[in-house]
Amino acid sequence: MGERELLVLGLLKTQSQHGYQINDFIERNLGRVSDMKKSTAYLLLKKLNQSGYVGVSIEQDGNRPPKQVYSITPAGEAKFLELLREALNQFDDVTPSGDIGLMYIDYLPRDEAIRFLQERVEKVEALLAVYANAPKHGFGVGVDLSIRHRVVLLKTERDWLKQCVEQLPK
């Protein structure tokens, strides 16, 4: 079990919720921290329920589609802490995808190679602009730390890419 489960359990810790609500919250508020897909959340909730980490009850407003409302159980609370410690404890060596391509970049004509790198720079700068314009939201310290993390990584990426262009042999 990993981070997806941790994320969901953490959201249920705050309050009982149904799948749609969780997905909605992630999309609106954590879109830049998690890329979990909606089906994944539904599957996860079912799995967590089967494992006894969350309980479920069905609610219905009028004739609307029924909701499966999930609540965290004591076992789930314990699991949350376990997963949290596990997540904080692990540290993987940064293995950026995209570097294999770079390894072979001299198989391309120099100007094509440069064009690719410059396009990457533009993409990075576009993302940085998004983060710069993003509104502040105060869901605990963690989210803000995480956003700042991305920003510094993106800046590093941008500078490194620019260096790459310069170091390409003529």
Next chain:
Amino acid sequence: MGERELLVLGLLKTQSQHGYQINDFIERNLGRVSDMKKSTAYLLLKKLNQSGYVGVSIEQDGNRPPKQVYSITPAGEAKFLELLREALNQFDDVTPSGDIGLMYIDYLPRDEAIRFLQERVEKVEALLAVYANAPKHGFGVGVDLSIRHRVVLLKTERDWLKQCVEQLPK
């Protein structure tokens, strides 16, 4: 198809090789660029052969285990360029794993949280030391760029982690 295939095709471009040789080369020289597992390489070679991107011939020295020696085909050369362009073209937003845990870090006692972060700093610094002591190898510009990439990312990580410690509310 992705980077694993690109990596293997690129190695076969240089010379025909068997699986063990490829795995050995990756382990010795690209251990810091790729984390591909050995079984994966064997599986990939078979798959690439079935797709017509590499040909195979069997060699045997004396009574040693027979080797499946793979060579890249013209179709494979074309595929290599296609995958290379694809790899260089794509750029994913950096989504560091480990940030979900960070998001919930205030659910832990402050001193435990700090200990986790400091351990991460140490791990990062250990890795940096490895890279600093690593011997230079001159397999094209690409590998060196890739190593430099990791180094700058790790330094960014280290600085960011130190900031995190400071920003943890008291």
Next chain:
DNA sequence: GGGCGCATGTAATGAGTTACATGATTGA
């Protein structure tokens, strides 16, 4: 009447890892 929001899911697929299994040669 048509599109968006609400609400939930299943089936197939993909990518890769882990664990397992085998067996000969070579050098200390």
Next chain:
DNA sequence: TCAATCATGTAACTCATTACATGCGCCC
């Protein structure tokens, strides 16, 4: 003789995504 190196592979599993499928209510 015992460990390391050479050499290859399969089966089961994990994790998550994609594509598909459904259907009501509400507002314009």
